[in-house]
Amino acid sequence: KDALTLQLKWVTQAQFAGYYVAKDKGFYDDVGLDVTIKAGGPDINPSQVIAGGGADVVVDWMPSAMATREKGVPLVNIAQVFQTSGMMLTCRKDSGIKTAKDFPGRTLGVWFGGNEYPFLNWMNKLGYKTDGSAGGVKVLKQGFNVDPLLQKQADCISTMTYNEYWQLIEAGMKPDQLLTFKYEDEKVATLEDGLYTLEGTLKDPAMVEKLAKFVKASMKGWEYARDHQDEAVKIVLENDETGAQTEVHQKTMMQEVAKLLGNNPKGTGWLDETAYEHTIDTLMSGGSDPVITKKPENAWTHDVIEKSQKL
Amino acid sequence: MASPVLKRWLLPGLTIAILITALLLPVGYYEDDYAFWWQFPLSALFIVIGILGAVLGAVWGPKPGPGGIWAFLGPLILLLASFGPVLLPMAELDIHLAGSGIWLAILGLLLFAWQIMQHLTRQPRSLLWAILVPLIFGLCLIYLWQAIVVGFEVPQVLLPSPTQIVQAIIRNWPVLMDDFRQTFLKAVIAGFILGNALAFITALLVDRIPFLQRGLLPLGNLVSAVPIVGIAPIMVMWFGFGWESKTAVIVFMIFFPMLINALTGLAAADAMLKDLMRSYGAGYWQTLLSLRLPVAMPFIFNALKINSTLALIGAIVAEFFGSPIAGMGFRISVEVARMNVDVVWATIAIAALAGSIFYGLLAVLERAVTFWHPSYRSQ
Amino acid sequence: MPGDDSIIDIRNLGLTFQTADAPVCALSDINLQIGAGEFVSFIGPSGCGKTTLMRIIADLEQPTAGSIKVNGLSPREARLQRSYGYVFQAPALYAWRNILRNVTLPHEIMGTGRSEAERKARKYLDLVGLTGFEKKYPWQLSGGMQQRVSIARALSFDPQLLLMDEPFGALDEITRDRMNEELLRIWAQTRKTVIFVTHSIDEAVLLSTRIVVMSARPGRIIDVIDSPLPADRSLDTRETAAAHELAHRVRQGLRAGHSYDGH
Amino acid sequence: MPGDDSIIDIRNLGLTFQTADAPVCALSDINLQIGAGEFVSFIGPSGCGKTTLMRIIADLEQPTAGSIKVNGLSPREARLQRSYGYVFQAPALYAWRNILRNVTLPHEIMGTGRSEAERKARKYLDLVGLTGFEKKYPWQLSGGMQQRVSIARALSFDPQLLLMDEPFGALDEITRDRMNEELLRIWAQTRKTVIFVTHSIDEAVLLSTRIVVMSARPGRIIDVIDSPLPADRSLDTRETAAAHELAHRVRQGLRAGHSYDGH
Amino acid sequence: MATKRPGFLSPRGRLLPVLTVVALIIVLWYGLAICLNRQQVAERLDGLGQPWGISDLIAGTWSMDRPVLPAPHQVAAEFWKTTAEVAPSSKRSLIYHAGVTASATLVGFVFGALLGIILSAGIVHVRTLDRSLMPWIIASQTVPILAIAPMIVVVLGNIGITGLIPKAIISMYLCFFPVAIGMVKGLRSPDLLQLDLMRTYNASAWQVFWKLRVPASLPFLFSSLKVAIAISLVGTIVGELPTGASAGIGARLLSGSYYGQTVQIWSALFMAAFLGMAMVYAIAGIERLALRRMGAQ
Numbered sequence A: 001k002d003a004l005t006l007q008l009k010w011v012t013q014a015q016f017a018g019y020y021v022a023k024d025k026g027f028y029d030d031v032g033l034d035v036t037i038k039a040g041g042p043d044i045n046p047s048q049v050i051a052g053g054g055a056d057v058v059v060d061w062m063p064s065a066m067a068t069r070e071k072g073v074p075l076v077n078i079a080q081v082f083q084t085s086g087m088m089l090t091c092r093k094d095s096g097i098k099t100a101k102d103f104p105g106r107t108l109g110v111w112f113g114g115n116e117y118p119f120l121n122w123m124n125k126l127g128y129k130t131d132g133s134a135g136g137v138k139v140l141k142q143g144f145n146v147d148p149l150l151q152k153q154a155d156c157i158s159t160m161t162y163n164e165y166w167q168l169i170e171a172g173m174k175p176d177q178l179l180t181f182k183y184e185d186e187k188v189a190t191l192e193d194g195l196y197t198l199e200g201t202l203k204d205p206a207m208v209e210k211l212a213k214f215v216k217a218s219m220k221g222w223e224y225a226r227d228h229q230d231e232a233v234k235i236v237l238e239n240d241e242t243g244a245q246t247e248v249h250q251k252t253m254m255q256e257v258a259k260l261l262g263n264n265p266k267g268t269g270w271l272d273e274t275a276y277e278h279t280i281d282t283l284m285s286g287g288s289d290p291v292i293t294k295k296p297e298n299a300w301t302h303d304v305i306e307k308s309q310k311l
Numbered sequence B: 001m002a003s004p005v006l007k008r009w010l011l012p013g014l015t016i017a018i019l020i021t022a023l024l025l026p027v028g029y030y031e032d033d034y035a036f037w038w039q040f041p042l043s044a045l046f047i048v049i050g051i052l053g054a055v056l057g058a059v060w061g062p063k064p065g066p067g068g069i070w071a072f073l074g075p076l077i078l079l080l081a082s083f084g085p086v087l088l089p090m091a092e093l094d095i096h097l098a099g100s101g102i103w104l105a106i107l108g109l110l111l112f113a114w115q116i117m118q119h120l121t122r123q124p125r126s127l128l129w130a131i132l133v134p135l136i137f138g139l140c141l142i143y144l145w146q147a148i149v150v151g152f153e154v155p156q157v158l159l160p161s162p163t164q165i166v167q168a169i170i171r172n173w174p175v176l177m178d179d180f181r182q183t184f185l186k187a188v189i190a191g192f193i194l195g196n197a198l199a200f201i202t203a204l205l206v207d208r209i210p211f212l213q214r215g216l217l218p219l220g221n222l223v224s225a226v227p228i229v230g231i232a233p234i235m236v237m238w239f240g241f242g243w244e245s246k247t248a249v250i251v252f253m254i255f256f257p258m259l260i261n262a263l264t265g266l267a268a269a270d271a272m273l274k275d276l277m278r279s280y281g282a283g284y285w286q287t288l289l290s291l292r293l294p295v296a297m298p299f300i301f302n303a304l305k306i307n308s309t310l311a312l313i314g315a316i317v318a319e320f321f322g323s324p325i326a327g328m329g330f331r332i333s334v335e336v337a338r339m340n341v342d343v344v345w346a347t348i349a350i351a352a353l354a355g356s357i358f359y360g361l362l363a364v365l366e367r368a369v370t371f372w373h374p375s376y377r378s379q
Numbered sequence C, D: 001m002p003g004d005d006s007i008i009d010i011r012n013l014g015l016t017f018q019t020a021d022a023p024v025c026a027l028s029d030i031n032l033q034i035g036a037g038e039f040v041s042f043i044g045p046s047g048c049g050k051t052t053l054m055r056i057i058a059d060l061e062q063p064t065a066g067s068i069k070v071n072g073l074s075p076r077e078a079r080l081q082r083s084y085g086y087v088f089q090a091p092a093l094y095a096w097r098n099i100l101r102n103v104t105l106p107h108e109i110m111g112t113g114r115s116e117a118e119r120k121a122r123k124y125l126d127l128v129g130l131t132g133f134e135k136k137y138p139w140q141l142s143g144g145m146q147q148r149v150s151i152a153r154a155l156s157f158d159p160q161l162l163l164m165d166e167p168f169g170a171l172d173e174i175t176r177d178r179m180n181e182e183l184l185r186i187w188a189q190t191r192k193t194v195i196f197v198t199h200s201i202d203e204a205v206l207l208s209t210r211i212v213v214m215s216a217r218p219g220r221i222i223d224v225i226d227s228p229l230p231a232d233r234s235l236d237t238r239e240t241a242a243a244h245e246l247a248h249r250v251r252q253g254l255r256a257g258h259s260y261d262g263h
Numbered sequence E: 001m002a003t004k005r006p007g008f009l010s011p012r013g014r015l016l017p018v019l020t021v022v023a024l025i026i027v028l029w030y031g032l033a034i035c036l037n038r039q040q041v042a043e044r045l046d047g048l049g050q051p052w053g054i055s056d057l058i059a060g061t062w063s064m065d066r067p068v069l070p071a072p073h074q075v076a077a078e079f080w081k082t083t084a085e086v087a088p089s090s091k092r093s094l095i096y097h098a099g100v101t102a103s104a105t106l107v108g109f110v111f112g113a114l115l116g117i118i119l120s121a122g123i124v125h126v127r128t129l130d131r132s133l134m135p136w137i138i139a140s141q142t143v144p145i146l147a148i149a150p151m152i153v154v155v156l157g158n159i160g161i162t163g164l165i166p167k168a169i170i171s172m173y174l175c176f177f178p179v180a181i182g183m184v185k186g187l188r189s190p191d192l193l194q195l196d197l198m199r200t201y202n203a204s205a206w207q208v209f210w211k212l213r214v215p216a217s218l219p220f221l222f223s224s225l226k227v228a229i230a231i232s233l234v235g236t237i238v239g240e241l242p243t244g245a246s247a248g249i250g251a252r253l254l255s256g257s258y259y260g261q262t263v264q265i266w267s268a269l270f271m272a273a274f275l276g277m278a279m280v281y282a283i284a285g286i287e288r289l290a291l292r293r294m295g296a297q
């Protein structure tokens, strides 16, 4: 059996259910692959891992993948699992914020570490400075959790539809106390979880073959997870080495993640070219400090997924 | 035991032999064939200068004498000779496996550097040598780092080369200075002063009140073992995203080393000296000021020095858990994710420099305060 | 011999050290009264408990048997009244203070003004022949010089009771003679109570109003000899017949004390 | 007086300490030859440089002027041949070793077998009267006892050259006499070269074949006196007329040495 | 010379004071919990639209799901649940995670202490090393380890080293420093006379090292070892963070923090603290044995 290593972007959770399901249900075995899934974490940068040869495929978000590509690590998107973005900015209603016009002078929590680009683009679009100067917004580097909002240290924080938002709810906030700004709605959304590999890998037909098998089994896993959510959650929990994840939370997460898979007529994981173009445009329009300065070439390919659908 | 003659000539002889051998070996692979030094006359010339230097050093170096021109000439020749291997990669050679000549030359140059350091160490104590010796050592490390990164084509995202780091420092100077102000000038200084002061006062209390000694100290051990990575998020939760939470983390981190050292120091006074104080009927404060504090000073400085590095680490680590958008920890975590590893290392370099200067100042102060301690007297 | 006015009153005193192997009985059944203004010398074989007895008087060691009163008070109370000037067997100088500041130390503790303290310190440093070494540090002095600093320190703050443990042991004969003369002079002037340990019989004879001879293991008092010598003395007093006779008696006692511990 | 066979040959030796304030000239223009088997005593005022001279001989201090040869070698080479047994002015015991193991220390270093080392250690501990204290730690001993441990340690490994810096300063007269006798006996048996610092003129007279009298600041040799006493001596030798005369001469020298430094 | 240890480790009569202080802390803690959680509870109670009193508020602050500061009994309950009520081999058992962390800590500590001792020996003996290496040892500690921890994990992961070793290396990197610094001081602590004695015996450097420098340095060694093992534990936990979802107290802290499970964070913190204390006491015990064998006063 062929060995293959997958590096996740974050810790074991339902966000990655498809891969765990594929492994647990034997979908990888079926295509003759022995897949190792490496969980990520706050300081694991998947691109760095793959550049160092620590993985064959990584799950990453397109903004950071493209930024990395400009740094000389030739990442190529071989499948786009989440069709739409799950990112949003969630504000407390009692802070007095009603629309994006109220942002200036407010404190906004933002994830950094490659996840800040969509936010910066948005603010750029709105014409708000983020460097702390007058008339702009005050940006905090948001840490691991939603505490800043709960404790009113920030007026708004970044959340994912499938994760932090529900943590706020679990912490006792009511949906009607919260105001959300979905990036999709603000037209600054960028593509999130996708599968990336190195350009060099794709030059080798045998590797392409292998990747196609991997994508096939993974997508099968995702579809299974979407259709059997309770079972998928169980599998995720079993794979969680910290033993800290709760079933309630993972179930909600699974539900929300399933929505992001979308239903592309060309199949799960198909990269939509217009969405790609939109992401690239967003990334290049970063004002004085764009994420990427020139249009990437050959940053994606449909070869692998096409091959996988023919298997 | 080896004869003195052998001892005297072993290292110089080895150095010269290695450098000469290096000249005969290929330096890399170029257009499908081995390349040799003589195809790169300038590089070869520098190595030859190095060999001549090593020979001169072998003859002059060990001679005693204050200063001695070799103390100045040696580093100079070393600097020149080091250009030999540095120039080669510019010729777009494939060095990493084929370049046995280049690697051997580097080894020889490092040995040469060691001898120069040995010679400088024998010079009478002065600030010049006290700085020059570690400087040469550090330059050697950096040189080796550069050689390996360039020679083995280590990807920049894993480990940038020193030259790339220097470029990043220059490029990002204003940003890096802002970060420095935020992290060092605000959080570290405040935390360092506050933490050490609190720990010291606690040590005095604990030393004074036996009840505390028995009640608080076992718990002190407990608290000290709480990792900062657990504390940092809590402190951010309690004290906000600004520098105050970093200061709190630092206080927490450096408390234990100071407490333990201060307590050990306060108990370290020689029995007879304590008896003398007793015989004067000296009060607690008098004994403390005249006897126990001076005796405790070496221990207290030990803690201060350890804490100076801990404080910096603490502040940087705490910034990983929430910060405004400035600060060295913020910069590192953000730029790692952006794959700007050169900026990361630029920040690390500044942190290391600031920390070393901080430590150095403490060391100077220590020498002034505890000049009487045998560890200084003997030198 | 002193009666009620005794400044030190020791009764049935004993001290046994607990050590890891066997307990060491350092002092046993000591009885002694010392009057104000007396100069009492202790003499006895090495290890017989002289230092230990001094330490008990100065409240640096607690007796395990018997009682002791200093000025009618416990040694602790006397210590808190700052009655003691103690010259230890080893110099006990503070490495981080120069010579002058080692001598001014007790003054600082007792709150003497700075200039007054320095004046006194310089005076006594001169007395012990160390003028010119004020700015040196202890490790830059020879053994005998260090001991003299320690003597200057004890004398300089004019304590009520002077405890001196072999103060002149590390000095050459001439320096020692000079020190003896100075001590005699100071004692004649101030009539301080002095308790003095020495190994030199001549020195004991010259200085003391009373000589206590001890024996070793366990340390006991085997003889207490009142000096018949006149109060007014000089170095030449040693050469008188009375002095020779006294020295002889002390020597006998010492010999007897030695025979206790089977060597 | 020794000629070419001199084991120690000091010529125009001088040493000046650099200190923070003024340099201290500890020794100046020392010339001395010591033959094998001699017993040479140094005597002189406190601080005159006796310890410093010993330290130079043992290669613990480097002279700043002149030359010195030990056995025709430099002090360093002699030290490398393990020629020295040094009794320091202070006991210099290792606090973490018990008494026995303090004495076996040099044996361990020179690689004597363990049982042999212990046998010798016990023998010399007995000689200095410390049998029964083998298992005690240094801080449990009196000052004189500690110094005796240090003496036992130096004697026990039979060094070629014995350097003793006021070894008996902290001992009472009787113990000291006994030590003197032992030292005489050992010297008579082995004819080791001994260099000896003492403050006791009687002791110097009793033990030495030659007495070197020094003066202070800067330390100089002012007199070198060959002893007229017979080789075969006992404590009673001190009472002979020759001895008295010798003592007188040493005392004169000492006095002269003292007058140098304006006290 | 040998420094006297403060007597705080003697078991004699320690229980009462400790209990008093603990009781004091618990009372303070409950108070603090009210202060810190008050705001959120008050909001929630307001949200219910019914009148509420102080007792409701207090009860609320001591029983929140996601408190800012959990009450002691909540932490105790969680601690009990995750240690006593699940099998020690289960991933939900804190004991299991503590074991994972402890093993990496010990490996890192042992190697770190050895490295520190070797470096200090080199520095004390080779003057060139003293002058040249020392400043760089210090500089090494000013490198923020968490910054290079992911790099270490990644780089080592690339060459196939995963699991315990990367963590141990991080903890070693942190803990060799106090040992090296303390031992340089300690190995230089014998006084001049003691060194001179060795010189007169022409003892080899090796003998001076073993028979004089090492015994004289033991008090310094043990006090730095105590600091080092605490730091070593911190190092391991830091090393567990970037590896994210793996096992260990660090991973536990991370996920607790990530999901806002304050109670879980606090019980993991307590486990870390207990682990650290156990290790410090183990060293103190060895110290006591060693110093007693050396006849300490």
Ligand SMILES: Nc1ncnc2c1ncn2[C@@H]1O[C@H](COP(=O)(O)OP(=O)(O)OP(=O)(O)O)[C@@H](O)[C@H]1O
Binding pocket: C017, C018, C019, C024, C025, C026, C045, C046, C047, C048, C049, C050, C051, C052, C053, C089, D139, D140, D141, D142, D143, D144, D145, D170, D172
């Ligand atoms: N701390 C201690 N622990 C155990 N035994 C001790 C301690 N201090 C002293 N001793 C023992 O008590 C006895 C008396 O000691 P002390 O120091 O009083 O003698 P000394 O008369 O002053 O002798 P020296 O003239 O040699 O100074 C000795 O046998 C010594 O071993």
Ligand SMILES: Nc1ncnc2c1ncn2[C@@H]1O[C@H](COP(=O)(O)OP(=O)(O)OP(=O)(O)O)[C@@H](O)[C@H]1O
Binding pocket: C139, C140, C141, C142, C143, C144, C145, C170, C172, D017, D018, D019, D024, D025, D026, D045, D046, D047, D048, D049, D050, D051, D052, D053, D089
């Ligand atoms: N390390 C030093 N630094 C400066 N001066 C020193 C040092 N060691 C000794 N001296 C000085 O050298 C002189 C001689 O000292 P040394 O110890 O040799 O005297 P000594 O003859 O042994 O005296 P004693 O009989 O009191 O032991 C003294 O004046 C002393 O102050």
Ligand SMILES: Cc1ncc(C[n+]2csc(CCO)c2C)c(N)n1
Binding pocket: A009, A010, A015, A042, A111, A112, A113, A115, A142, A143, A144, A145, A160, A163, A193
């Ligand atoms: C420190 C930190 N950084 C980023 C996120 C944002 N985030 C939420 S889910 C997820 C996984 C990627 O799909 C990411 C990165 C966070 N919560 N904490």
Ligand SMILES: [Mg+2]
Binding pocket: C050, C051, C052, C089, C165, D142, D143, D144
């Ligand atoms: Mg005594």
Ligand SMILES: [Mg+2]
Binding pocket: C142, C143, C144, D050, D051, D052, D089, D165
């Ligand atoms: Mg001397």
